[in-house]
Amino acid sequence: MPHTAFLLFSLFYIVAHAEDSTVTEIENAILKQCRSIRQGKLTLEAKISGINNAPVNDRVTTIWFDYDKNKVRSDVVNHWKNRDEPAYRIIQCSNCERPNYWVEYQEKPLTNAVTSITLEPLTDEIRKQRLSEIFDPRMLGIVAAESTVLKNYHFETEVNSSNREKPNLRRDRWKGEDCWVTSFHLNTVSRVFCELWVVPSRGYTVARNIMESHPGGKTYRVAVETEATPVGNSGLWFPHTCVCETTNDGKLIRKEELRVTSISLNEPIEDKVFTLAGMDIASDTPIASKLPSGESHVLTWTGASAIEHVNPVFIPKPTSQASSPSNRNRLLLAAAACAFLATVALAIFFWRRRSKPPTG
Structure with missing residues (x-):
């Protein structure tokens, strides 16, 4: 059994x-x-x-x-x-x-x-x-x-x-x-x-x-x-x-x-x-790309290759000299100097008025 x-x-x-x-x-x-x-x-x-x-x-x-x-x-x-x-x-x-x-x-x-x-x-x-x-x-x-x-x-x-x-x-x-x-x-x-x-x-x-x-x-x-x-x-x-x-x-x-x-x-x-060349994408199409570092990089697809983008609508406008940090700092210093000189001039003006003898 x-x-x-x-x-x-x-x-x-x-x-x-x-x-x-x-x-x-x-x-x-x-x-x-x-x-x-x-x-x-x-x-x-x-x-x-x-x-x-x-x-x-x-x-x-x-x-x-x-x-x-x-x-x-x-x-x-x-x-x-x-x-x-x-x-x-x-x-x-x-x-x-x-x-x-x-x-x-x-x-x-x-x-x-x-x-x-x-x-x-x-x-x-x-x-x-x-x-x-x-x-x-x-x-x-x-x-x-x-x-x-x-x-x-x-x-x-x-x-x-x-x-x-x-x-x-x-x-x-x-x-x-x-x-x-x-x-x-x-x-x-x-x-x-x-x-x-x-x-x-x-x-x-x-x-x-x-x-x-x-x-x-x-x-x-x-x-x-x-x-x-x-x-x-x-x-x-x-x-x-x-x-x-x-x-x-x-x-x-x-x-x-x-x-x-x-x-x-x-x-x-x-x-x-x-590849883009095999995808039948219209020419002049912008490419919003990024570099390996993460930095943005704008290109244009020509229908055969990608080239640097030249349309100002998609490229940030360069900073003007008047608004660049170094020029802006110089303008601020000049304005401060002018304000200081104006204050000194006013102080001298009022001091001379007080020190002037009364007439008649």
């Missing part, structure tokens, strides 16, 4: 650890597929709607990336449906034009201002606060979030996360294909539940990703449904469509429908696309 109990315990231990091993293998396969994508260019069309399917934004995003060189450029055309403004283009580029610099350019018309190019040193703060249009496209489907907020996450937010409880694993079917389903709770204050549906036959892509929490007793749920297709002769799979739905207590409050219209992966990317 003890021998039988030992065998049963051993079998249970082996099965449990085999399941752990399978979860690890599945998640490693997901990350291997994503991280094997090093260069690429893709264009995404997205339609975003809000409560009651009210249109919010139509956007077309083209992304160039070369992670071996740590360069990413995003070129976005926004058409806000709930704003009284025309569609406009935004360019953001990380590690572009100059080493460790970033670029931003908006073609949005401005009132009482001139559209300019931003060219400044790239810092961690800039990455977090300013580069809102740049995200890693390899993250599509890996996290339960729409594309506009993927910049706030990383590969191991859910997959292979060190901040979660022990995952569960089961087999299932997704659109007629075998898949693995992993589920777990993240070790967060609100105990976020995650469920990922992984399809091995499609390059271990995450076909369904669900994240659910219960703030204030309500059920907040984000569900992403992704359908991947093979990309050319690369041997890689990548999402062709990606639908993200956000619900609050079962009510749809936001939806993003994204479609990849063109894509190339692991093919060389011209360095020119990461």
Whole structure:
């Protein structure tokens, strides 16, 4: 009997650890597929709607990336449906034009201002606060979030996360294909539940990703449904469509429908696309730049190169000699001397009047 109990315990231990091993293998396969994508260019069309399917934004995003060189450029055309403004283009580029610099350019018309190019040193703060249009496209489907907020996450937010409880694993079917389903709770204050549906036959892509929490007793749920297709002769799979739905207590409050219209992966990317010369920016556009020291430096984009800016509107006027500190000090001293001499003259005048003998 003890021998039988030992065998049963051993079998249970082996099965449990085999399941752990399978979860690890599945998640490693997901990350291997994503991280094997090093260069690429893709264009995404997205339609975003809000409560009651009210249109919010139509956007077309083209992304160039070369992670071996740590360069990413995003070129976005926004058409806000709930704003009284025309569609406009935004360019953001990380590690572009100059080493460790970033670029931003908006073609949005401005009132009482001139559209300019931003060219400044790239810092961690800039990455977090300013580069809102740049995200890693390899993250599509890996996290339960729409594309506009993927910049706030990383590969191991859910997959292979060190901040979660022990995952569960089961087999299932997704659109007629075998898949693995992993589920777990993240070790967060609100105990976020995650469920990922992984399809091995499609390059271990995450076909369904669900994240659910219960703030204030309500059920907040984000569900992403992704359908991947093979990309050319690369041997890689990548999402062709990606639908993200956000619900609050079962009510749809936001939806993003994204479609990849063109894509190339692991093919060389011209360095020119990461320079101003490759961004199709109009000539005579001013450049608000900064030197590595932080000092402002104004340039002009000619359409081919950046030159020193010559428009007096953008260059501070030189301080006139009359108002320079040294001349101002000399003027103050001269005024003080004049005032002193005038005071002395008046004192002598009144003293002589008092000392003069009366007449008649």
